[in-house]
Amino acid sequence: MTDKARPVTTRDLSIMKAEGQRIVALTCYDSLFAGLLDSAGVDILLVGDSVNQVLAGRDSTLSATLDQMVYHGASVRRGSQRALVVVDMPFLSYQISVEEAIRNAGRVLQETGAEAVKLEGGQPMLATVRALVERGIPVMGHLGLTPQSIHTLSGYRVQGRDDESAARLLTDAQALEQAGAFSLVLELVPTAVATHISESLTIPTIGIGAGAGCDGQVLVLHDMLGLNPGFSPKFLKRYAQVADTVRDAVRQFAEEVRTGDYPGPEHGFD
Ligand code: KIV
Numbered sequence: 270m271t272d273k274a275r276p277v278t279t280r281d282l283s284i285m286k287a288e289g290q291r292i293v294a295l296t297c298y299d300s301l302f303a304g305l306l307d308s309a310g311v312d313i314l315l316v317g318d319s320v321n322q323v324l325a326g327r328d329s330t331l332s333a334t335l336d337q338m339v340y341h342g343a344s345v346r347r348g349s350q351r352a353l354v355v356v357d358m359p360f361l362s363y364q365i366s367v368e369e370a371i372r373n374a375g376r377v378l379q380e381t382g383a384e385a386v387k388l389e390g391g392q393p394m395l396a397t398v399r400a401l402v403e404r405g406i407p408v409m410g411h412l413g414l415t416p417q418s419i420h421t422l423s424g425y426r427v428q429g430r431d432d433e434s435a436a437r438l439l440t441d442a443q444a445l446e447q448a449g450a451f452s453l454v455l456e457l458v459p460t461a462v463a464t465h466i467s468e469s470l471t472i473p474t475i476g477i478g479a480g481a482g483c484d485g486q487v488l489v490l491h492d493m494l495g496l497n498p499g500f501s502p503k504f505l506k507r508y509a510q511v512a513d514t515v516r517d518a519v520r521q522f523a524e525e526v527r528t529g530d531y532p533g534p535e536h537g538f539d
Contacts, residue, residue: 277312277353279385279407279451285312285484286473292485294475295493298324298341302490303348311352313475315387315487316342318357319416323491330416333359335373342381354383355409360417363388363397370397374406387454389415391441395448402449410445412438413479414457425502427478429462442466442474454487455479457504478504 285292294313297303298320306314317323318333320341325332335358342356356377363370374386385407388394398408413428422428429435439462442453450472455463457478464482467474476483488505491497495510525531 276351279353282312282353282452282473282485283471286471292473292475294485294487295490296323296487297345297349297490300344300348303345303352303354306490307349307352312485313487314345314349314352314354316345316354316356316381316383317489318359319489323489323497329419330357331360331419333357335359335362335376338362339377339380342377342383346382353385354381355385355387356381356383358386358388363394364390367397367400371400371404371406374401374408375404378406385409385451387411389417391437391444395444398445398448398450408450409452409454409475410442410450411454411456412441412445412458413455413463416456425457427457427459429458435459435462435465438462439466439469442470446470446472455483478502 282292292312293310294315295306295311296317296319297306297314298316303314316338318330318338320337321327321332322330338356338359342354346354358370358374358377362373370388377383377386386401387409388397389411391412394410398410401408414422414425416425419425429438438458445453452472453470453474455466455474455476458466458476460480460482463474463476463479467483473484475485475487477487492500492505493508495507496512496515498512522531
C-alpha cells in the first residue's frame with residue numbers, strides 16, 4: 270500500500286506497479302462516500318460519467334455534462350484527503366477540438382481540485398492526450414469497451430476478442446503511454462489480452478471486467494455494494510447487499526410510523 274499519511278500521486282501509482290502492489294479504485298460521486306472510501310484506503314476515486322446511469326436512471330453515459338462532472342468532482346474532492354481523484358471528461362467535452370479539450374479539462378482541475386481527468390479512446394485521442402499532459406493536466410486513458418461509443422460498438426460487449434482488435438488495443442495502449450497518459454482503464458477485455466497489455470506497459474492498467482492480470486481493479490461502487498440488485502454482469506462481485514439493508518430499514522420505519530411506535534417520547538422536545 271502507498272504511504273497512508275500523504276495523498277496518492279500519479280507517480281505513486283507507477284511505483285506501485287513497479288513494486289507489484291495492486292491499485293484499488295472505485296467510482297465515487299459524492300462527498301459522503303468519498304470520506305468512507307478514503308478512510309478504507311482506496312487509492313483512486315474515479316468520478317465516473319456513469320453517474321447518470323447509477324443515480325439518475327439513464328441507460329448510457331452520454332447524458333453526463335461538464336457542469337455535472339464539475340459538481341460531483343468537487344464533492345468527491347472535498348470528502349477525501351488521501352485518494353487520487355480522477356474525473357471523467359464527459360461525451361463531447363474533449364472530442365471536438367484539442368483547444369476545447371484543454372479548456373474543459375483545465376476547468377475540471379481548476380473547479381474541482383481533482384488531480385487528473387480520464388478520457389476514452391486510442392489513436393484519435395493521442396494529440397489531445399499529449400496536449401493536456403504538456404499543459405500540466407494528468408490524463409488517464411480508457412480502452413476496450415468505451416461506454417461513450419456504445420452506439421458504434423452496438424452494445425456493452427467484450428472488446429479485443431479477435432487477433433486484429435486485440436493487436437489494435439495493444440497499439441493504442443502503447444501509444445497512449447507514449448502520449449503521456451499516467452494510467453489506463455481496460456474495460457471488458459479478455460483476461461489474456463489485458464494481461465499482455467499490462468505486461469507491455471510501464472504505466473499501470475486498471476481493469477474492470479479485464480481479469481486479474483491488470484495492475485489494479487475498479488468497480489462501480491453502487492454495484493459492488495449491492496445497491497443495484499438488477500445489474501449482474503459476469504465480472505461483478507458484490508461485497509455487500511446494501512439494497513436489502515435499506516429495504517429492511519425503510520420497512521421498519523414505515524411500520525413504526527403506522528403503529529405509532531415512532532417517534533417515541535425520547536425523540537420529542539419538552
Ligand atoms: O464512468 C465510469 O464509471 C467508468 C468506470 C466504469 C471505469 O468509467
